Amino acid sequence: MGCNVEKIREDFPILKRKIQGKPLIYFDNTATSQKPKQVIEAINNFYREKNANIHRGVHLLSQEASELYEEAHIKVAKFIKADKWREIIFVRNTTEAINLVAYSLGLWKLKEGDEIITTVMEHHSNIVPWYLISKIRKLKVKVVGVTSEGKLKKDELEQKINNRTRIVAVTHVSNFLGTINDVKEICEIAHEHGALALIDAAQSVPHMEINVKDMNCDFLVFSGHKMLGPTGIGVLYGRRDVLDEMNPFLGGGDMISSVHYEKEEFKINWNELPWKFEAGTPNIAGGVGLSAAIDYLEKIGMDNVRKHEKELTSYALERMEEELEKTVIYGPRNVEERGGIISFNIEGLSPHETALLLDEQGIAVRSGFHCAQPLHELKEVKAVSGSTRASFYLYNTKDEIDKFIEVLKQIEKLT
């Protein structure tokens, strides 16, 4: 199908909205994406026609709901080229997926003095869980830095990793600089030292083709709401043999195959994958919505999504650099090395002031630290007061970027 943007836009009801009397230009896709009517209708239809709890009923509705929920796992597995659908665990979001790995491994497997490597480029959700478990279990967290071009210092990773390293947790695409990291190489370095590799793919799975087997990661985590799906559904992919060796993080119904009370003790057997890690009633409608989002993305083709975003990003970067005089842009310049994310600051204005002025013209962008405060504060980056961030998706257009740049020029005149 390709990226026929005008046709795609018709599928997104919210894009018809006016903001402050102006047509909405939605450039806050890194925070969350908009939803096409196909996803909205799939969720609506589920509640109208199929709603029942899964796995607990022999009645037809429950069986149908169970099938839909399992199918959603199968669809995600195919989408990221996982070997088996049982390697797909549904959680609430990227944040919960990272916490699941941190607590499951941290509480059951890691020992005092074990080391975890993460980077200064991470979203707080790939920093704070490691901090918490390191305090509980007396682990050491080591952090890899970033160059002034906004790239990971790979030599520092090679210096810091050793035979005490158990996990290397790195983002695929930075949600502030847009940098695309060579995660295949990072997984290789981790494995050479016997460590597991966790890749935060919150900003890559929605925007490019992902193949977990080729990447050779042990865990990959992402959120449904950033890829046209609903909020409250996210994914933890884990390699089968690794998940088999892990114990659950949350306990409750559905994650056990049996619970016995014998000789004044409970005897518990875990359920098979992925249910072992999905305690309690899951977000069934969320799974159905994510399934519909994947159908939508696959129809367009992830290569087309990436191509379209690259075109928009290089067009915006070129024009911003040439035509804006008081604007600092962060991150690598080569669009082969960055996703559709452009963070910037206008001299004399705070990020929030810039975002408010853009909002007055109907343009939605994010401002602040984007949950990546250490990276903003880094001496190589120097954005201590935060930044304003514009981020693109498959429904954005060059016309919208033209309007955005026109408004930025007006804003520059105010300072």
Ligand SMILES: Cc1ncc(COP(=O)(O)O)c(C=O)c1O
């Ligand atoms: C790179 C990255 N990791 C993790 C997250 C957290 O995602 P969520 O809030 O859906 O858990 C985000 C959200 O913006 C992100 O950009």
